Amino acid sequence: MSDESDQKAARGKGGEVHQQAAGEIKVLTTQQGSPIADDQNSLKAGARGPTLLEDHALREKLFHFDHERIPERVVHARGFGVHGYFETYDSLADITCADIFQRKGEITPAFVRFSTVVGSKGSPDLARDVRGFAVKLYTEEGNWDIVGNNIPVFFIQDAIKFPDMVHSVKEEPDRGFPQAQSAHDNFWDFISLTPESMHMIMWVMSDRAIPRSFRFMEGFGVHSFRMVNKEGKAVFVKFHWKPKLGLQSVLWDEAVKVNGADPDFHRRDLWNAIIEGDFPEWELGLQIFDDEFAEQFEFDVLDATKIIPEEQIPIRVVGRLVLNRVVDNFFAETEQVAFCTQNIVRGIDHSEDPLLQGRNFSYLDTQLKRLGSPNFTHIPINAPKCPVHHFQQDGHMAIYNPKGRVNYEPNSWGDGGPRECPEKGFISYPQEVGGEKQRVRSESFADHYSQARQFYISQTPIEQQHIADALAFELSKVKTPRIRERIVSHLLNIDQELASKVAEMLAIEGLPHPAEAALPTRYDLPPSDKLSILKNGPQSFKGRKIGVLMSEDGNAAVLKYLEAALQEEGAIYEVIAPHAGELKGSDGAIIKIDEKIDGGPSVLFDAIVILPGAETVNMLVSNYAAVRFVSDAFNHNKFIGYVDAAQPLLNKANIEDMLDNGCHPLNDEASVQAFIVKCRDLRYWKRG
Numbered sequence: 001m002s003d004e005s006d007q008k009a010a011r012g013k014g015g016e017v018h019q020q021a022a023g024e025i026k027v028l029t030t031q032q033g034s035p036i037a038d039d040q041n042s043l044k045a046g047a048r049g050p051t052l053l054e055d056h057a058l059r060e061k062l063f064h065f066d067h068e069r070i071p072e073r074v075v076h077a078r079g080f081g082v083h084g085y086f087e088t089y090d091s092l093a094d095i096t097c098a099d100i101f102q103r104k105g106e107i108t109p110a111f112v113r114f115s116t117v118v119g120s121k122g123s124p125d126l127a128r129d130v131r132g133f134a135v136k137l138y139t140e141e142g143n144w145d146i147v148g149n150n151i152p153v154f155f156i157q158d159a160i161k162f163p164d165m166v167h168s169v170k171e172e173p174d175r176g177f178p179q180a181q182s183a184h185d186n187f188w189d190f191i192s193l194t195p196e197s198m199h200m201i202m203w204v205m206s207d208r209a210i211p212r213s214f215r216f217m218e219g220f221g222v223h224s225f226r227m228v229n230k231e232g233k234a235v236f237v238k239f240h241w242k243p244k245l246g247l248q249s250v251l252w253d254e255a256v257k258v259n260g261a262d263p264d265f266h267r268r269d270l271w272n273a274i275i276e277g278d279f280p281e282w283e284l285g286l287q288i289f290d291d292e293f294a295e296q297f298e299f300d301v302l303d304a305t306k307i308i309p310e311e312q313i314p315i316r317v318v319g320r321l322v323l324n325r326v327v328d329n330f331f332a333e334t335e336q337v338a339f340c341t342q343n344i345v346r347g348i349d350h351s352e353d354p355l356l357q358g359r360n361f362s363y364l365d366t367q368l369k370r371l372g373s374p375n376f377t378h379i380p381i382n383a384p385k386c387p388v389h390h391f392q393q394d395g396h397m398a399i400y401n402p403k404g405r406v407n408y409e410p411n412s413w414g415d416g417g418p419r420e421c422p423e424k425g426f427i428s429y430p431q432e433v434g435g436e437k438q439r440v441r442s443e444s445f446a447d448h449y450s451q452a453r454q455f456y457i458s459q460t461p462i463e464q465q466h467i468a469d470a471l472a473f474e475l476s477k478v479k480t481p482r483i484r485e486r487i488v489s490h491l492l493n494i495d496q497e498l499a500s501k502v503a504e505m506l507a508i509e510g511l512p513h514p515a516e517a518a519l520p521t522r523y524d525l526p527p528s529d530k531l532s533i534l535k536n537g538p539q540s541f542k543g544r545k546i547g548v549l550m551s552e553d554g555n556a557a558v559l560k561y562l563e564a565a566l567q568e569e570g571a572i573y574e575v576i577a578p579h580a581g582e583l584k585g586s587d588g589a590i591i592k593i594d595e596k597i598d599g600g601p602s603v604l605f606d607a608i609v610i611l612p613g614a615e616t617v618n619m620l621v622s623n624y625a626a627v628r629f630v631s632d633a634f635n636h637n638k639f640i641g642y643v644d645a646a647q648p649l650l651n652k653a654n655i656e657d658m659l660d661n662g663c664h665p666l667n668d669e670a671s672v673q674a675f676i677v678k679c680r681d682l683r684y685w686k687r688g
Ligand code: HDD
Pocket: 073, 074, 075, 076, 079, 113, 114, 115, 131, 132, 133, 134, 147, 148, 149, 153, 154, 158, 159, 160, 162, 221, 222, 223, 304, 337, 338, 339, 355, 358, 359, 362, 363, 366, 367
């Protein structure tokens, strides 16, 4: 490996590290810089003799390799990080003195790491799971981390339950499985005994937990935080990231198949979008409210299992996050990035939410374990981009070591600095607190069902069915009948019909009694349309991908119209064929094939188009993967465009008699354009 200065030099020349300019191949060295003569053979006593301990190059190479791994994150191990920036739309000086919100148009560098929670580093992307949405903002006054998720509530109310909650969902300790799945006894046992999780369970069983892409999901800071202005006046705030491309999820059957076809589906999607220059964007929305609202709101704003419906506190959009650069090195950036909820800046403050309070200990502590040194802030991805002056010193891997004799404060050497500065420094909001020291849960946290119900009734019938199906699927993997029944007893407090549906799918005879509840469910909470994915469709096909199934002599004219229409829409296509390489279109021109059919099933695409040659369509008809490409797309309610020559394939897929308005004949430019307009609905739900 070249050293740091070599890397810089290589980059400076516009090349990648290790890229070699003609005539200047670098010499391979040891870590100590000693050139290596032979990297293929260890040093032996005779050609067939034992290897000598003296072989310093071999020993160093194996030593370093043996120590390549650091502990994976105990949760959120599988993640994908990218760089970008945050742009402030307008000054928020009236609300906060946070430097990032003072100037209209301010650009702040950002690093975002998306993740799943449960699975280990090598688990598939499309597990049913919460997605982490952690944002590091390198502001002029220090790093501010919003360590959020794609779901605005959490399983538990108090951090003391976090280890139990995580133990229950991870693989069971005796057998070491299941991996990256909540569908097992331990998880549902814990949940069935933890009614505060019911609201979160509704979200996790909804399609929010199987997003189509990181680009098409929301992010939430979850807790109530505070913003404090120059005068020391505070308001509460909740953070929302709204994707410009809208929300979209996959179906469960797709998720299962995608995990086999492309376990890296989400990271590949984000990587490709950024490499292609199609930079994903989110807007930062704030729900701002004061103590008066907090007092009269029907739930406690310090309870992380509750939302504040957008109908009650509308979102104020204050800026945008643009992700525009992939990492240079996955380990250095994505693995080593260390998010901490305690990383806040002047003008933002914590609230007394007991989940957040516990998190503020946990993140710093975990980084020490993971990264091995209190100097993890010296790692470039974690280092602030503003000046840093302090007297913390030494320790493992101390990279930036101050010169001179001063390492304490106050001191009288030179100008005596650096010194604290009350005008510029972080001042905690002087919230009055008091009371007896006691281990209790506030009574204001006691309603566990009303918002779970509100979420459920806010969904379209299709989404409600998905929730019922997901619950039945997960519980069908639970082997202990009393756990299944306990869950149904909670569901009865949320929605009778939902409970009955799930009980029926699990063949539970006779409904159990509803679970005992500290407070009765409030049936008067109105639906909140913002909670549904389908009610908030993007009305655009931008950022989406069509799979074009072709064979030799495939319809080149339709492909050209499609390419133009997709370009106009901001979407893309890939060509799938029975073989890899290239094929000849009907106009004789060469078409590059992106995926051989068994590597490109239709679950990887948002819609499909079938463009075979009339003479060669049988290559597809006789190919099982090609037939399933079509039948799966149909069963997954996808839009299907096809030319006349595709008829034999439609027959083989058994859909020729079921063609509906989601299936669109393509023959000329107008028909292709009309097809893309249809695709904006993302799925043809009427198909049932
Ligand atoms: Fe956490 C990682 C989000 C509750 C303790 N958490 C972690 C990450 C995200 C969240 C996005 C991954 C960061 C990255 O990409 O590196 N966590 C949340 C949210 C929560 C939450 C939105 C509830 C509102 N977490 C939570 C609690 C605790 C933790 C209550 C402990 C008391 N979380 C951790 C951790 C992790 C972590 C063990 C594992 C790796 C890491 O921190 O860096 O400290």
